[in-house]
Amino acid sequence: MTTLTCFKAYDIRGKLGTELNEEIAYKVGRAYGQIYQPKTIVVGADIRLSSEGLKQATIKGLNDAGVDVLDLGMTGTEEVYFAAFHLDVQGGIEITASHNPMDYNGMKLVRENARPIGADSGLKDIQALAESEQFLAVEIKGRTHKYDIVPEFIDHLMTYIDPFQIKPLKLVVNAGNGAAGHVIDAIEEKFRQLNIPITFIKIHHQADGHFPNGIPNPILIENRDSTSQAVLAHQADLGIAWDGDFDRCFLFDEKGHFIEGYYIVGLLAQAFLLKQSGEKIVHDPRLVWNTLDIIEKYQGIAVQSKSGHSFIKDQMREHNAAYGGEMSAHHYFRDFAYCDSGMIPWLLVVSLLSETSQSLSSLVEDMISHFPCSGEINFKVTDTAYTIQKIFDHYADQNPSIDQTDGISLDFGTWRFNVRASNTEPLLRLNIESRLDHNPQPMQHYVDQLSALIQS
CATH class of the missing domain: 3.40.120.10 (Alpha-D-Glucose-1,6-Bisphosphate, subunit A, domain 3)
Known part of the structure; x- marks a missing residue:
């Protein structure tokens, strides 16, 4: 039995040829169909040169499992998410490696109503069946039809703005x-x-x-x-x-x-809380102080979640949160079936610019000056767990406040940092922030200190 290494915490991602190829894509489609037995699902693919072939292999696997497929063509991930909750279908798959290097590709999988399939919610079952190849014969194979989701998707996007106020x-x-x-x-x-x-x-x-x-x-x-x-x-x-x-x-x-995406989280949290105070806002633990400050100021309720789309979406559903934001520029919306979108955020910002008659720089300048941050710094290390433990041990005698929601966050009162292993790449990710009003040290001081420790 072959072990498939392309299965990650919340999606499928792997090097082309060795970790992910059309044969593996076929098995993923076949396993998805056999486990969930949907009547119809939607499938789309990004523009990578390998994506169309992987898409067709996935569709063949689904059809062979008896599943009908609506082929959305070349799409972004959120078009698949939208189709999965908007149409009468029971799931969706997007073929994409997002921002990974050229020789990678991957898949993002959802069930009905665009519910994510992650390691804790079915992805391991798909992996196990794809590895064992214990596929059942089906009497009637599924069929595939092309479908253009764009007009309906655009109509939905327009619901986030008031056209007459722009x-x-x-x-x-x-x-x-x-x-x-x-x-x-x-x-x-x-x-x-x-x-x-x-x-x-x-x-x-x-x-x-x-x-x-x-x-x-x-x-x-x-x-x-x-x-x-x-x-x-x-x-x-x-x-x-x-x-x-x-x-x-x-x-x-x-x-x-x-x-930085961190400050956009604050801006969008503010936009939602201005419309309705008391709403819950989900955020990740990498950078938090500005977000918490804004949620408190505009009378919202903060909910912290582990980083990663399946974790954020689960927390949003559980708490019925209006909005969720990650500093990595993933933004999630209750009215978008709790999914992330790269189109809704800029439409909301355009709306804010119009309503306030302010520039973007003036909308975020206070946030940036009060809570400066390093931005995410990535390090290639041979052993992420060892390096995280080394960092933890180094600062233990300073008695920081410790949070282990995702990696480790150490809070020293005037500055804090989060360090965590990437879910998709062999990298250690570091984020640092400080309270400028109470902090004599420039940000570069902490960046240099931690960089030296990680690379020693």
Whole structure:
């Protein structure tokens, strides 16, 4: 029996050829169909060169298990999520490796109403069946039909804004040659029909699986210049860049400055609590102080969750939270079946810019000045568990407050940090924040201190 190493904590991700190939994709589809026995599911794929082949293999596995498939074509992950809760289907699969390197691919799996399938909610069962290949013969194979979800998806997106309140704004949009461009085009056409005065300046817009401008991952500093420079060159009000499957969007203010996802969590929490105080807001444990400050200020209730989409969604469902945010730029919405979207956040920010007549820089400047953060710093280490224990031991005598929701968070009162192993890559991820009002040390002091410790 072959052990499949592409199964991760909350999705499937692996190196092409060895960890993930069309044969494995077929087995995943076959196992999904046999375990859940849905009548129909939706399947989509990002623009990677390997995605179409993996999609067809997955569909064949599903059909051979007796499942009908609606093939959504080239999609971002949230189009699959949307179709999975909007249509009369019992699940969905998106073929994507998001921001992973070129020689990777993967899958995100959901059940009915876009409920996530993670390690604790069925993914291990799919892995076990795919490994054992104990597939049952079915009498009637499923059939596949093509389906265009875009018009219904765009109509849903429009429910998050009041078209008549939107003021004239100029937006730089960078799809990174990923899957986002076709949705931006459809939104642009809808805006035109509704006379919404938004101008789009499109860069790296065409979907291209060769990624001539690099893998779309704006969280990497080297990938931000093109958006930043275009904002300045066009004197735009806002810059927006997406990752490959556009379930994350990254925002740049009118000065071309990249805004850390952490502060966007605070901004969106504020937007929801202004509409309805008392709502619950879910956040991850990597960076928390600004989020907690805003939730308290606007009379919400904070709920902390382990990082990762399946964990956040479970917490949101359990607490009926209006919004959930991760500092990694994943934003989740109750009205979107608790799923993450890379389109809803920027629409809400455009709405906020219009309602407040403020710039993005002025909306976040207090947050950034009161609670500076390092941004996420990644380290390649041979043994993540050993390194985390070494960090823990180093600071133990300073008696920090300890939280182990995800990795370890150590809180020293004036500064805190979280360090955790990546769920998808062999990396250690570090995030540091401080309270500027009470802290004499610059952020770089802590970055240098922890970097030296990790790399020693």
